[in-house]
Amino acid sequence: MAEVLVYVDHVDGAVRKPTLELLTLARRIGEPVAVHLGAGADTAAPVLAQHGAVKVLTADAPEFAEYLVAPKVDALQAAYDAVSPAAVLLPSSAEGKEIAARLAVRIGSGIITDAVDLEAGDEGPVATQSVFAASFTTKSRVSKGTPVITVKPNSAAPEAAPAAGTVEQLAVTVAESSKGTKIVSRTPRESTGRPELTEAAIVVSGGRGVNGAENFPVIEALADSLGAAVGASRAAVDAGWYPHTNQVGQTGKSVSPQLYIAAGISGAIQHRAGMQTSKTIVAINKDAEAPIFDLVDYGVVGDLFDVVPALTDEVKSRKG
Amino acid sequence: MSLRIVVCVKYVPDATGDRHFAEDLTVDRDDVDGLLSELDEYAVEQALQIKEANDDEAEITVLTVGPEDANDALRKALSMGADKAVHVEDDDLHGTDALGTSLVLAKAIEKTGYDLVVCGMASTDGTMGVLPALLAERLGVPQVTQLSEVSVADGKVTGRRDGDTASEQLEAALPAVVSVTDQSGEARYPSFKGIMAAKKKPVESLDLEDLDIEADEVGLEGSWTKVEEAAERPARTAGTIVEDKGDGAKQLAEFLAGQKFI
Numbered sequence: 001m002a003e004v005l006v007y008v009d010h011v012d013g014a015v016r017k018p019t020l021e022l023l024t025l026a027r028r029i030g031e032p033v034a035v036h037l038g039a040g041a042d043t044a045a046p047v048l049a050q051h052g053a054v055k056v057l058t059a060d061a062p063e064f065a066e067y068l069v070a071p072k073v074d075a076l077q078a079a080y081d082a083v084s085p086a087a088v089l090l091p092s093s094a095e096g097k098e099i100a101a102r103l104a105v106r107i108g109s110g111i112i113t114d115a116v117d118l119e120a121g122d123e124g125p126v127a128t129q130s131v132f133a134a135s136f137t138t139k140s141r142v143s144k145g146t147p148v149i150t151v152k153p154n155s156a157a158p159e160a161a162p163a164a165g166t167v168e169q170l171a172v173t174v175a176e177s178s179k180g181t182k183i184v185s186r187t188p189r190e191s192t193g194r195p196e197l198t199e200a201a202i203v204v205s206g207g208r209g210v211n212g213a214e215n216f217p218v219i220e221a222l223a224d225s226l227g228a229a230v231g232a233s234r235a236a237v238d239a240g241w242y243p244h245t246n247q248v249g250q251t252g253k254s255v256s257p258q259l260y261i262a263a264g265i266s267g268a269i270q271h272r273a274g275m276q277t278s279k280t281i282v283a284i285n286k287d288a289e290a291p292i293f294d295l296v297d298y299g300v301v302g303d304l305f306d307v308v309p310a311l312t313d314e315v316k317s318r319k320g
Numbered sequence: 321m322s323l324r325i326v327v328c329v330k331y332v333p334d335a336t337g338d339r340h341f342a343e344d345l346t347v348d349r350d351d352v353d354g355l356l357s358e359l360d361e362y363a364v365e366q367a368l369q370i371k372e373a374n375d376d377e378a379e380i381t382v383l384t385v386g387p388e389d390a391n392d393a394l395r396k397a398l399s400m401g402a403d404k405a406v407h408v409e410d411d412d413l414h415g416t417d418a419l420g421t422s423l424v425l426a427k428a429i430e431k432t433g434y435d436l437v438v439c440g441m442a443s444t445d446g447t448m449g450v451l452p453a454l455l456a457e458r459l460g461v462p463q464v465t466q467l468s469e470v471s472v473a474d475g476k477v478t479g480r481r482d483g484d485t486a487s488e489q490l491e492a493a494l495p496a497v498v499s500v501t502d503q504s505g506e507a508r509y510p511s512f513k514g515i516m517a518a519k520k521k522p523v524e525s526l527d528l529e530d531l532d533i534e535a536d537e538v539g540l541e542g543s544w545t546k547v548e549e550a551a552e553r554p555a556r557t558a559g560t561i562v563e564d565k566g567d568g569a570k571q572l573a574e575f576l577a578g579q580k581f582i
Contacts, residue, residue, distance in 0.1 A: 011485065068481075068490060069453070069463060094449070094466050094483060101418075101450035102457040110419060110544025113448045126548070132339040132445070139549040180462030180496070184478075184489040196484070202581065226581070244468075244503050245484060250335070250444065251359065251502045259581050269336055280579060281556070282572065288563075295556055298575045302564025310569030318573065318582050 002030035002086035003055075005079055007099065008048065009091045013040015015047045017199045018091040020158035022151055023051040025118040027161060029125050030086045033057060034165075035079045037072055038064050041167060049165020051158060057082070059170040063179065065186075069095060070178035073102040078172045080107060085146060087125050089118075092150040100150050109145025116155045116256070116277065125149065133250065133273035153198040154256045189245065197229040197246060202259045203278070205231030205248055206241075207271070209264020209285065209304050213241040219263060222308050225315040231255065231275075233265045249274035263304045267292025284308060323378035323472065323494075326434045327367045328425055328455070329360040329397055331390035332445040339445070344540060345547040346415045347445055349387065356393035359440035361507035364397045366500045367438045368508070370472045379403050381432055385413060385424050391523065398518035399510035405523040406432055412528055415540025418446065422454035424538060427531040429459065436477065439499040441466060452499035462492035468503035 004026040009016045019034075026032035034053040036044050041058035048056050057079050063071040076099060080088065088103065090096040092114050104111040115127035121141060127149050129138050141147065197203065204226065206219035216230075223230045232242035234249050248255055250273040260278035265271060267283070267290055275281070276295065283292040288301045300307050333339050337352035364382065371378040382397040384390045385408040394405040408428050416424070429437055437459070442449035456463030464470075467479035467490070477496050481488045482503065510518070528535060536542045562571050576582050 068465075068488075073457075097448070097450050098453035098463070098465065101453040102463075104419060104544075105422070105454055105457040110417070111450065112545055113450060130553070131447075131550075133335065135339070135553055136341065137551050137553055138345075138547050140545055140547045142544060143546040144544040177460060181464050181490055181492040184491050186486045186488050188486045189484070245482065250447070251441070259576070259579070273335075276553075280581075281559075282576070284568075284572075288561075293559075293561055295559075296561070297556075297559040298572060299559060299561040300564050300568040300572050301561060302568045307564055307569045307572070311572055314569055314573035315576075315582050318577060 003033045003083050004030040005076070005083060005085045005088040006032050006034050006053070007076060007088070007090040007096065008034050008036040008044060009093060009096065010036065010038070010040060010044055013043030015044050017158065018151070018153040020051045021153065021156045022089045022091060023048065023053060024156045024159045025151060026089055027052045028118060029120050033083055033085065035076055035170070037075050045165050045167050049163055050160055052161040052163050053165045054163045056165055056167045057170040058167060059172040061172060061174055063174040066183060067179050068181040068183055069098045070102065070180065071174040072099050073106070074174050074178050075170065075172040076103050077106055078170055080146070082170065087147040087149060090150045092152045097150050100148050104148045107145060109148050110142035111148045112140055112142060113150045115149050115151045118149065118151065130277050133269050134276035152254065152256065194223065195227065195229045197231060197248070197253050198255055200229035200255070200257055202226050202228035202261070203231050203248070203255050203257045204228045204261045204263065205233065205265060205275070206236055206263050207233035207265030208235040210236060210241060216242055218305065218308050222261070222312045222315070225312045225319070233271050262292055263308050265292055266290045267295060323371070323374055324433050324435045325367045325370065325378055325380045325438060326429050326432055326436070327363050327380060327382045327397065327402065327438045328451065329364065329382050329384050329393050330357045330443045331355070331384060331386045331393035332357045332443055335444045340552070341550040344415065345550050346540065349389070354389050354392060356396040357440060357444045359442055359444055359502060361400070362500050362502055362504050363438045363440040364400050364402060365507040366470055366504055368401045369505070370436070370470070373471060374473070381406055383425065383428055383432065384408070385421055385428070394523055395518055396510065398521045399515040400508055401514060404521055406526060407523055408526045408531065410527040412535040412539045415543060416538045417543040417545050418448055418450055418454065419544040420538040420542060422451055422458055424531065424533060425451070426455055426458035427533060428526060429455070431526070431531065435494045436472060437497040439497065441499050441501045452497050456497040459497065462496040464490050464492045464496050465499040467498060467500050470498055470500055470504065
């Protein structure tokens with residue numbers, strides 16, 4: 001059976017959920033071979049094996065942390081040369097897409113980004129994408145070379161499928177030309193303790209109606225009661241009420257959770273582009289005419305400062 | 321020596337319009353007004369600021385690949401303050417995908433001559449966000465991408481890349497490809513003087529032959545990817561909407577419990 005390379009997104013060996021989703025999708029096309037770069041392969045390998053990785057190719061080099069993107073492309077290319085895979089899958093993170101793009105040029109292959117589903121096809125894997133602010137769904141395939149495809153988080157439910165997961169060292173030589181962009185310093189973000197926005201099963205977002213940074217704790221309290229991530233509309237971010245990393249929309253994150261709760265968000269195209277594919281959508285807004293209500297499964301026309309805290313109390317009491 | 325800056329811009333269908341696909345499954349450009357991609361305005365702005373910070377010792381060329389109407393995007397960038405423009409236009413380019421476009425842009429950038437290439441973070445139609453990386457790979461120069469802050473001095477570009485897990489300070493020697501995000505600073509509006517001046521600025525037109533690119537390397541046929549189907553997403557079924565008369569939260573909680581969220 002053909003092998004499929006899966007690029008592992010991890011923090012010191014703690015594998016992030018989108019990688020497990022990639023392994024699940026990879027099994028539809030062939031046998032997943034995971035590529036783990038950096039420290040922590042021993043920690044990651046059992047998790048990757050549990051989700052179907054027949055092999056785990058690993059390499060660690062200081063250059064991965066010292067220079068931007070390009071050294072990782074060298075490593076993934078080495079894995080590509082070693083395996084001759086049927087496809088290469090990466091997570092649709094900013095870095096994942098950049099690595100994918102550069103690999104595609106090097107191996108003379110087409111690239112598809114932001115797939116939300118993947119299936120085997122007669123002429124290679126077929127990727128489903130959600131385009132034009134999620135108003136259209138397309139099916140595409142790579143028609144030249146080995147398909148390089150990046151997949152969005154929450155595109156599949158990770159399935160356990162135990163496989164060997166044999167760890168093999170990958171010989172990587174980082175080219176001088178890959179040391180062009182130096183990472184001079186790195187300041188890790190402080191963890192909020194909440195789930196990652198793009199990976200969360202539930203997202204609670206606040207918009208213009210939240211009316212000030214000092215009011216965002218109202219949104220956070222509801223999110224915490226539900227174990228949800230916190231999002232914000234562009235209006236709220238532009239006003240400086242909430243960090244840009246939490247922005248949901250065309251120029252921020254695009255999320256596809258099981259449940260999306262929009263509080264005080266009117267639902268402009270810019271925002272819809274980032275949340276329209278959520279499974280269940282709920283909105284709370286004062287304005288009954290707000291376009292967000294066209295999308296909802298359940299909407300409450302009312303003041304978010306009444307409804308959201310009361311809902312938080314309801315959730316807490318029901319969860320006991 | 322004067323710094324040569326090339327800003328890559330894209331002419332896109334207005335995102336607030338009713339965008340759809342043409343029969344050959346390329347983006348329909350006829351029924352929706354086109355404009356300079358909003359995210360590329362940030363690239364033009366940062367190029368202008370880099371020029372200003374370098375005592376105006378820089379020349380900014382805006383570059384686009386696209387149909388005749390894409391000239392509008394160039395004019396907008398020129399009216400913001402760019403010095404000249406290059407428009408790559410050829411009937412054989414219709415349907416070119418990201419890899420093909422990056423090939424055309426790379427050749428045009430090399431022909432124009434550059435020290436710094438500035439791009440936006442993504443287009444507002446394709447939204448792939450891979451062109452800067454593709455260009456860096458093709459040109460064989462450093463990629464300094466997704467910057468919310470950028471500056472150029474002493475033959476070096478530095479900037480801040482705000483990622484999900486960390487904020488990184490980057491540095492590379494020129495020539496380099498940078499991309500800037502919508503956090504890099506609001507783009508200026510063209511002044512009346514700027515709009516008038518733009519009319520006199522040179523726009524060079526290039527076709528595939530000028531760039532030594534064969535027709536079968538680009539276009540729909542030469543594309544590295546193929547769109548097989550495009551379907552409008554079914555409208556979401558109308559949901560329940562209630563007015564909060566004091567028990568809105570309770571009703572909503574009932575709904576969420578019914579859906580097993582609580």
